[in-house]
Amino acid sequence: xxxxxxxxxxxxxxxxxxxxxxxxxxxxxxxxxxxxxxxxxxxxxxxxxxxxxxxxxxxxxxxxxxxxxxxxxxxxxxxxxxxxxxxxxxxxxxxxxxxxxxxxxx
Amino acid sequence: xxxxxxxxxxxxxxxxxxxxxxxxxxxxxxxxxxxxxxxxxxxxxxxxxxxxxxxxxxxxxxxxxxxxxxxxxxxxxxxxxxxxxxxxxxxxxxxxxxxxxxxxxxxxxxxxxxxxxxxx
Numbered sequence: 001x002x003x004x005x006x007x008x009x010x011x012x013x014x015x016x017x018x019x020x021x022x023x024x025x026x027x028x029x030x031x032x033x034x035x036x037x038x039x040x041x042x043x044x045x046x047x048x049x050x051x052x053x054x055x056x057x058x059x060x061x062x063x064x065x066x067x068x069x070x071x072x073x074x075x076x077x078x079x080x081x082x083x084x085x086x087x088x089x090x091x092x093x094x095x096x097x098x099x100x101x102x103x104x105x106x
Numbered sequence: 107x108x109x110x111x112x113x114x115x116x117x118x119x120x121x122x123x124x125x126x127x128x129x130x131x132x133x134x135x136x137x138x139x140x141x142x143x144x145x146x147x148x149x150x151x152x153x154x155x156x157x158x159x160x161x162x163x164x165x166x167x168x169x170x171x172x173x174x175x176x177x178x179x180x181x182x183x184x185x186x187x188x189x190x191x192x193x194x195x196x197x198x199x200x201x202x203x204x205x206x207x208x209x210x211x212x213x214x215x216x217x218x219x220x221x222x223x224x225x226x
Binding site: 032034036038042043044045046049055085087089091094095096097098099100 | 141143145150151152153156165201203205206210211212213214216217218219
């Protein structure tokens with residue numbers, strides 16, 4: 001099984017801040033890594049696939065990078081609608097999610 | 107337009123059974139791998155089970171093996187999760203999710219979720 005470790009678990013930030021979330025895999029995922037955003041009471045929404053490919057309709061302030069076992073999600077200039085919980089997910093070997101990172105208002 | 111609509115959640119006693127349904131529209135189930143993912147109170151997302159496009163291959167996390175069964179009805183284009191011997195720790199919102207391709211990959215569409223509460 002591939003285990004995913006996300007950090008931090010909670011992040012306090014202000015509108016306009018640059019935010020970075022890290023995800024580490026217990027073994028290489030060959031860049032089969034996705035990022036999701038989830039707001040309370042809503043279904044998750046796919047933001048990024050293949051570690052760095054932005055989904056259609058996702059604002060360009062979101063970006064993903066990394067390879068092998070280390071990945072990051074970056075939000076440049078945080079907007080009010082970006083306060084949510086973010087999850088990484090590997091899909092090389094079935095599926096595993098990270099524990100989630102809650103981005104809250106500072 | 108792809109849509110996924112879950113139903114069947116509710117209150118069930120420990121040891122009881124429940125069947126969740128996920129009605130799909132805008133695509134054919136057998137052309138995609140489909141999963142069930144849950145979000146327990148105060149916890150993160152957890153992948154639970156999957157059925158691949160062929161319908162002959164299914165996977166489960168260890169904690170539900172032998173208790174949950176994923177299946178699909180191609181004539182109704184509907185995915186199911188049969189939950190038996192439920193436990194308190196199965197309490198969660200259950201989502202069905204569509205993989206981009208028949209053999210898996212990321213989840214490009216999700217349903218709105220259905221709440222399962224296991225309690226006496």
